[in-house]
Amino acid sequence: MTENMIKARKTADVVWSGTWVAERLGVELDGDGRLRDLLGLALRRNPKRAHLLVSNVLGKHVPQHPSVIWRSGYDLGVRVRELLGEDETARAVVLGYAETATGLGHSVADGLALAPYLHSTRRPVPGVARAGGFEESHSHATSHLLLPEDPRLLAGDGALVLVDDEFSTGNTVLNTIRALHERFPRERYVIVALVDMRAPEDRDRLDAFAREIGARVDLVALASGTVRLPDGVLEKGQALVAEHEAGAAPVPAPRAERGPINRVGLDWPAGVPDGGRHGFTAAHRARLDAALPGMAERIAAALPDGARRVLVLGFEELMYAPLALGVALEQRLGGAAGGPEVRYSTTTRSPVLAVDDPGYAIRTRLVFPAHDDPADGPGPRYAYNVAGGGFDAVVAVVDSTADTPPLHAPDGLLAQLAAHTGHVLLAVVPSYVPSHASPHVSSYASSYAPRDQESRMLPDPLRGPAFSSYAPEDVGWLLQDLSDVTLEAPTEEREEAIQSGGAHYAESLPVEYQPSPQYQELFRAALDTSAARIAQAVGTVTETVLAERSPRPVLVSLARAGTPVGVLMRRWAEHRHGLDLPHYAVSIVRGRGIDANALRWLAAHHDPADVVFVDGWTGKGAITRELAAAIEEFEEAGGARGFNPEMAVLADPGSCVRTYGTREDFLIPSACLNSTVSGLISRTVLRADLVGTDDFHGAKFYRELADTDVSRDFVAAVAARFDEVAEAVAAQVKEVLAADRAPTWEGWAAVERISEEYGIHDVNLVKPGVGETTRVLLRRVPWKILARAGAGADLDHVRLLAEQRGVPVEEVAELPYTCVGLIHPKYTRGATGADGKAVAAA
Template identity: 80%
Template sequence: MEKAVNEDEGARRAVRDGAARTGGDAWSGSWVAERLGVELVGDDRLTELLGLALRRNPKRAHLLVSHVLGKHVPQSPSVVYGHGLALGRRVRELLGDEAGRAVVLGYAETATGLGHSVADGLGLAPYLHSTRRPVPGVATAGGFEESHSHATSHLLLPQDPELLAGDGPLVLVDDEFSTGNTVLNTIRDLHVRYPRRRYVVVALVDMRSPADAGRLRDFAREIGARVDLVTTASGTVRLPEGVLEKGQELVARHEARAGAEAAGPAAAAAGAGRVTRVGLGWPRGLPDGGRHGFTPAHRARLESVLPAMAARLAEALPDGARRVLVLGFEELMYAPLRLARELELVTGAEVRFSTTTRSPVLAVDDPGYAIRTRLVFPAHDDPADGPGERYAYNVAGAGFDTVVAVVDSAADTPALHAPDGLLARLAAHTPQVLLAVIPSYVPAPPDAPDAPSAPERPATMLPDPLRGPAFSSYPPEEVGWLLQDLSDVTLEAPTEEREEAIQSGGAHYAESLPVEYQPSEQYQELFHAALDASAARLAHAVGVVTETVLTERSPHPVLVSLARAGTPVGVLMRRWAQYRHGLDLPHYAVSIVRGRGIDANALRWLADHHDPRDVVFVDGWTGKGAITRELAQAVAEFEKAEGITGFDPEIAVLADPGSCVRTYGTREDYLIPSACLNSTVSGLISRTVLRADLVGPHDYHGAKFYRELAGADVSVAFLDAVSARFPEVADAACAQAKELLATDRTPTWEGWAAVERISEEYGIHDVNLVKPGVGETTRVLLRRVPWKVLARAGAGSDLDHVRLLAEQRGVPVEEVAELPYTCVGLIHPRFTRGATGADGKAVTS
């Protein structure tokens, strides 16, 4: 049977926000619709996703032009990649436990990048795309026809002959379903060779008629398999009688009027000197895409090298580059797309992505038409079907001051560099062309000496850490984030809604994010005043805890901070070790979630790359010690499940007012200014996220990088202000560390006892709703909906920011004579707007 899966509202918003148009407010299909009577009927999002054009094709005159595919219309690479990821995540949710056995198959040429992106969203799924380029020595595992296409024959050439032989779900990805014939042909061919019980068909748009949809349902019944359908939008194309003939006549008339291409060989040659080759440093043996299969191991390797390759491209951009196009090559879509997305993250330029194509399309410079301009050049990869024309659309006249052409080495031929070749055509329309060549991957014959075996799908093959400036505003050497980037996902919810969902049991706090608090001018002044007043005290505490770690825990520790409050402290400890001892300590940030434990995949990565005995977990401060207990339990469970031992769960913290740990810089409860703000003092990184539809069993926990808040970022300024005071406190900090090492520092858990007492005294009866200490009280005021704040009588300037936040939120501050902490934040149980507290007072929001 066929089952349609509707997208959630978040995906709908992403489609609306990401839709791009080539002609301002005009729909880029109106020109064709007016002249031929072609109509798009269906979801109201169709015209956001699609435009219309005409092409030279004896089988179909019109062409649906996607705004978000990255083929004919230059688009933000984040939008292109994001649509594929979103579809993949929906497939993962649909398949549930079966997702781990799925294989993804994409269609050449337009859906090679989309299919690969869907595989990324699905998780640890091998990926293969069909190809129109035969490869000598590689056996064909199947083939099928795409009847309406300009080039119809598809080949399947996996390196691993068993790639398609499993009985897990097969996920087939195309950019559009027009009739469903291509899918039918594919399943018919493969089901004979590799029968299975389930198929999932994925596309951006489903434009089949009811009759075509019925054919797929009947076919699924015939072969006894389940076929699910996942799309972003659906509808149909209404074609009036005689549209093919009218379309062909219209194309012929406009092409005759246009005549020869405006840029002839002489004009193109004049710009040939503006082409510069850029070395990417592509790793040897890493496939350039999914033509022969792309495994999770390949994906992990690619993720680890993408930042360095994008940095090379960024360095090669001319000074002042404002608008950059990364142009892929026919089937080579995914690697250029990922390079473009990475470049978009590390440069201030506006980056767009599209690719060249075999498909001949009429260009009409009209806002209501999807293909405004066309560059024509000879094929340059010695194609099996002989020489012919190739095309790049909407590049000329688009205002790009740099074009980065990315091709594979099989296409780096004299034809590419000829006076009428692609590079010359591009150089005639942009001041700078950069050429990046990716080695063409050709599998060695299975019987060749030292032939590599097909990579398996190891559960522990995890990507290397994310680093700034692509992820976080910290310099790349200061911290590596063992997280996955969820920046493109909408996760924020109003504070009151989150509080109600959390306390009602309908959601866990780590499944969403609070809206980032934007500090007022008065609050920012308080932060800077607090930093000025406490920088030396903080530097002293950093010195004490770092010296303690180096003496007692490991002479060469691997710092692993608990994201995100621990991360600034981890960076400062790393800086102290460098300043005082000349050590260059590794530092990573990992996620730990109360009630869910630490990220086990991050621990696996750490165990693969370091001795677990050298790992020192770092946090900012302790409150009642909940995270301390959580970490100890999580590490014990990890060691039991994985058989990996050596991790010491004791946390090193800057401040331990709750007396929960042995390794600390101070046990005073005073303001650490990094607690005053959210992401803008933590590298612009959000709190970590753990949600089943976003984080699979082999994924790191997620987080967002708030690039848009760069103007308010004080992360590095905070670090610099503290580390600048190292010289003046160094001797005293080292002396105090020596004294502490000679004393009994056994935790007394005074904080936990105090929290239990406060919980009962104020009628809360849940220690998780009591947030002790300056840091925790600040956090609850920024993220949650507190009932009241208890402040120790006589507390001074350390609480200025707490009083200001409480005033802004209408939260009462109650002074208490006997309080073991400087302040405590209280959340009322079962928070609802207008509820009353144990003392009969209204709970304010």
């Protein structure tokens, strides 16, 4: 440590780290009380701006406690959350600026709890399409790329939160907003910065800009002020830089012996991105948080004995991952009184003059060659205030793309660090590249490697809590998230479009039915009454699958009615056999088939022969036929062979499948509701302008319905009865396996009879069974309900819904189902009712 640095540490409360520049150039920093605590000043060789505001809480140039750095961003995020309110926060997206604000933006996103995060990047990634880009006018390196894994990340209608370290002229941020607003217009933007340093003439621009684009633009900052620059400051600054650069850069003398350089394995969680370059979700955040204590423990164990001062050194845009490791290490080492002091900073591509003076923010600099094959060439890179910092150990954290020979070269970063510290640890975080990412390897994902390059272009499954209210291990959704797209249409309007041929039912969504207190009571009562009966059916169908299909099946439920059943089958296998079965949900659309991209993903990660398609129940067997035809078409088009189209269902009243839990038509409580019993996920959507040829089908996550969600309650209530029904399941499975279970398609024949008898002339408007009848009442325009004479409590909820919608319930003496729902045929030309009269359009 230099004599001046020792002196500076003793006088830190007296000497402001901007004094040197202020005295020589006449630069003045005016603002509120926090400004000088947050900022120092330095000089750089730049033709557009000579001075540099050096943040003490950013973690770029000045080593600082990791917790202080993270908390500064987190607290800003909390303020944004308070500004937006919880509803709007749930739809917000955070965008940080490379390179300095990548960690700050991520910390702000932490403060917004579930907000997805993306940062711009100057590193092109082959195979990843650009969703946008912009220029930073005052910077030495101007090109910013936006490379989200999911291009729709920026397309929602929620607030866009833009994070930079400082807001000075505002040009960069406003240019970004203008460019994005042209492609992805929205109503609200929030600008977040550590400091608001706009000049008075720039302050009115923000309001004028908001009026220009027709959106609200707010600003949140820790402190505000202005930099007053005298005339000729740029020329004076350049001359001062040239004068000092002519001499040797201040670097303390190296140690007599270089410290050792050792690797430390992090065991970074598979599939978690190294940062926000391609997007970072709440699910990623939860998995990283769970892994951080273990990674900090591995770093702590590798530190040399007696280390009292430790620096975690990040790498250019890789700021958040090492920051999170630093915070975790700080917590780990700070547990005992007098534990080692942990600091954090990162390397940078920004050239800044170093002056070894207590009143100057950049005291020393290390210069080393770039080691990540950058787009702008192999120019020098820098680490400031590291040499002479008195660090006993430095933990250098890089991503795998940057773990190259130049990093380990005699003049590389590691050698430079080893010359000035007692011990160097190298921790490498795997670089996340969407087009080449390996599948998740975890308790709820396959360990199979992708079998073809094409499949690796498809994203990993969506999981809760970012998408659905189910636990992440319960189900992975092979869908794309359309939560921010308005898809709902009035029921009558949808019905007219569907029946007239103007639109397919999968191109829009019905408005989600909100159950009344009375209806919710009916659901609870039905669940209490039928939980054991459902548990027995779950056990029977699961044991049949294990006996006949595969000892370790891959459950693939048909979203969304099949998903609660898939979750329960997975729970049965785990509870009764200790099996941890993969479970995914995919989309199938009547008339358009199953999602072929989902099949490609499944074939790349699993043996198709192990895949078992799961649904809730059968009616007339339309989806059963659709699945068989879709699998055949997929194979004929060159897709993977081996998928078995035979479904496993909880209830098969239509006698359409061989693998079932029961063939009785009784009330399955999961049929009583829509998304609130299916993980808050909508019915799936297939529309050309939203779903491309290489996209999964879409669906929405209704986060706003969390207060009425009973998805986990339903699963828990049924699973609680597993042990109770185990003996009955064993006896029933013996009977099932010995029985002739060939489908008779009785349901289809019954529907054809009913269709003819009631003059509907379209079997798609006849929905047999309790489950399908409930769907009619919740999502379509019902005409009438046919109920088997004497049907009891299984139809209480049907009768209530029919009463609420003014639909007659007609009792029928001989009916193969407990009930049948008839969709109003008023939009079908020439349709007649049961009395032979024409059905007029309303």
